[in-house]
Amino acid sequence: MTTPPLxxxxxxxxxxxxxxxxxxxxxxxxxxxxxxNSGDFISLLGPSGCGKSTALxxxxxxxxxxxxRITWAGGQSENDLGVVFQEPTLMPWATVAQNVWLPFxxxxxxxxxxxDEILDALRLVGxxxxxEAYPRELSGGMKMRxxxxxxxxxxPRLILMDEPFAxxxxxTRFRLNDDLLRxxxxxxxxxxxxxxxxFESVFLSDRIVVMAARPGRVIREVNxxxxxxxxxxFRTSADYAALCxxxxxxxxxxxxxxx
Amino acid sequence: xxxxxxxxxxxADDLKRYRAERFERFGKWLLPVAVxxxxxxxxxxxxxxxxxxxxxxxxxxxVLETLIKDWPMLFNALLVTLQITMMALAVAVIGGVGLxxxxxxxxxxxxxxxxxxxxxxxxxxxxxxxxxxxxxDSRTAGLLICAWLxxxxxxxxxxxxxxxxxxxxxxxxxRIYGASRWQTLRYLRLPAALPYFLGGLRIAGGLxxxxxxxxxxxxxxxxxxxxxxxxxxxxxxRLNIPRMxxxxxxxxxxxxxxxxxxxxxxxxxxxxxxxxAVKRET
Ligand SMILES: Nc1ncnc2c1ncn2[C@@H]1O[C@H](COP(=O)(O)OP(=O)(O)O)[C@@H](O)[C@H]1O
Ligand SMILES: [Mg+2]
Numbered sequence: 001m002t003t004p005p006l007x008x009x010x011x012x013x014x015x016x017x018x019x020x021x022x023x024x025x026x027x028x029x030x031x032x033x034x035x036x037n038s039g040d041f042i043s044l045l046g047p048s049g050c051g052k053s054t055a056l057x058x059x060x061x062x063x064x065x066x067x068x069r070i071t072w073a074g075g076q077s078e079n080d081l082g083v084v085f086q087e088p089t090l091m092p093w094a095t096v097a098q099n100v101w102l103p104f105x106x107x108x109x110x111x112x113x114x115x116d117e118i119l120d121a122l123r124l125v126g127x128x129x130x131x132e133a134y135p136r137e138l139s140g141g142m143k144m145r146x147x148x149x150x151x152x153x154x155x156p157r158l159i160l161m162d163e164p165f166a167x168x169x170x171x172t173r174f175r176l177n178d179d180l181l182r183x184x185x186x187x188x189x190x191x192x193x194x195x196x197x198x199f200e201s202v203f204l205s206d207r208i209v210v211m212a213a214r215p216g217r218v219i220r221e222v223n224x225x226x227x228x229x230x231x232x233x234f235r236t237s238a239d240y241a242a243l244c245x246x247x248x249x250x251x252x253x254x255x256x257x258x259x
Numbered sequence: 260x261x262x263x264x265x266x267x268x269x270x271a272d273d274l275k276r277y278r279a280e281r282f283e284r285f286g287k288w289l290l291p292v293a294v295x296x297x298x299x300x301x302x303x304x305x306x307x308x309x310x311x312x313x314x315x316x317x318x319x320x321x322v323l324e325t326l327i328k329d330w331p332m333l334f335n336a337l338l339v340t341l342q343i344t345m346m347a348l349a350v351a352v353i354g355g356v357g358l359x360x361x362x363x364x365x366x367x368x369x370x371x372x373x374x375x376x377x378x379x380x381x382x383x384x385x386x387x388x389x390x391x392x393x394x395x396d397s398r399t400a401g402l403l404i405c406a407w408l409x410x411x412x413x414x415x416x417x418x419x420x421x422x423x424x425x426x427x428x429x430x431x432x433x434r435i436y437g438a439s440r441w442q443t444l445r446y447l448r449l450p451a452a453l454p455y456f457l458g459g460l461r462i463a464g465g466l467x468x469x470x471x472x473x474x475x476x477x478x479x480x481x482x483x484x485x486x487x488x489x490x491x492x493x494x495x496x497r498l499n500i501p502r503m504x505x506x507x508x509x510x511x512x513x514x515x516x517x518x519x520x521x522x523x524x525x526x527x528x529x530x531x532x533x534x535x536a537v538k539r540e541t
Contacts, residue, residue, distance in 0.1 A: 057431075060431070060435050061434075061435065062431055062434060062435065078437070081435055083431075083432060083435055085428045085432075087428065089426060089428040089429055089432060091429065091446075091447070091450065092532045092533070093450040093451075093453070093531075093532045093533075094450075094532075102432075102436070102446070103436050105446070106433065106436045106437065106438045106442055106446070107436070107437075134531055134532045135532075136532060136534070
């Protein structure tokens with residue numbers, strides 16, 4: 001499946017003038033505007049405390065905006081979201097297969113009726129041989145793959161990922177970046193990906209939203225016009241280096257204002 | 260190089276670890292048994308050397324003889340005590356878990372009743388027991404209430420802690436997927452509480468036995484259907500010291516068996532996934 005070029009994709013979600021304050025005075029996020037279209041891979045890039053997690057929690061409906069609106073195109077539905085956190089967040093008492101079953105199970109679907117989907121998802125992340133394993137038997141990278149499989153197994157309209165690879169070593173991280181892009185090419189999912197790594201954001205996304213802290217806000221958008229699929233060749237290309245520089249400058253600007 | 264590939268190479272560290280492991284494995288059993296044998300032998304010698312009469316301190320052999328001779332009576336008493344203990348434990352589990360679930364489902368209920376659960380717990384059972392036996396006609400029911408009073412709090416406290424210990428991100432995930440209260444309880448909170456509950460259960464098992472024994476002492480009246488504690492009291496009045504020791508040994512063994520049984524249950528339920536039951540691999 002190839003993703004249609006930008007501008008021809010149907011909208012999924014729109015954030016307009018979204019502000020979130022805590023206890024009346026901490027402005028975690030100010031006036032955020034973001035349009036998400038189907039097939040987008042958007043990175044939220046910024047120093048810690050700039051409201052990246054707050055933005056994701058607002059989109060996920062875990063907290064409500066103090067002002068502004070978040071609208072789902074065509075209204076909210078049962079299968080809007082998949083989420084991946086910084087930790088794998090698996091149920092330690094359940095096997096890999098049972099963990100991936102969870103989103104279906106909570107919708108009342110039996111294991112037998114969704115077995116194929118579960119197997120497909122685990123095959124996509126390369127863990128089809130670990131159906132019966134318990135999380136504690138897996139490495140950090142493998143646990144994260146299970147978490148990704150769980151997020152996409154229902155083919156949700158939008159997948160939110162909050163610094164999913166931040167706790168992993170660099171080699172594992174590169175591998176998971178590659179795998180994530182392969183996955184996206186295969187199933188054509190829409191992703192909002194939070195990171196504080198410039199390289200990761202450039203390698204993965206077609207749009208980078210650079211954010212600054214105190215108050216948390218968007219200061220710039222960087223479009224990454226490199227075509228998918230991207231691989232090792234892209235990582236060593238001049239385009240990649242230039243884009244990294246561009247994103248890095250924006251990030252420095254974001255941090256410099258309050259350094 | 261080729262030799263090293265085919266044959267494992269043990270270094271001094273491996274050897275040291277191997278010795279330490281072997282010492283651990285055998286020492287854990289052999290040392291306490293050795294201490295036991297030494298103590299029994301010393302007990303026997305002290306009685307003989309000091310010519311202590313058997314109605315003050317019997318020799319271990321005599322205790323064993325009494326245990327065998329009085330076995331039918333002591334065994335019946337053991338069954339009575341065990342029955343009270345097990346019933347109290349069962350009610351403690353049902354009540355403790357039920358109340359814990361209620362507490363976590365409704366903050367209102369928790370705020371209203373938690374202080375009273377604590378008050379029940381900190382009031383010594385010996386001081387409540389006489390009152391209970393005044394108002395409760397059935398002796399069994401009275402014993403049961405006393406044993407339950409001591410046993411239920413660890414179950415309640417641990418299970419409440421466990422139900423609230425479910426990972427925050429997992430809770431968020433359940434919310435995002437629109438899980439119902441029941442689903443969150445069934446698939447998230449209860450499994451997360453299991454290790455805590457089992458820890459509480461192990462403590463409660465020992466306490467139920469203590470509660471049953473203490474209540475029997477207070478209840479006093481004997482006859483048919485009296486438990487081990489009553490047999491100890493009765494033997495004490497008759498200066499039948501060997502029987503006191505025999506009954507005491509039975510109570511101690513019962514306590515150990517209950518603890519071991521519950522530990523085993525805990526291990527079996529958690530061995531697949533919980534750190535406490537998983538052997539270190541490194
Ligand atoms: N529940 C909360 N209560 C109070 N302040 C919060 C809360 N959540 C986040 N914040 C504040 O909002 C700001 C943005 O936080 P967050 O979105 O977690 O940043 P990021 O994920 O980019 O590191 C921070 O200053 C943080 O202290
Ligand atoms: Mg964050």
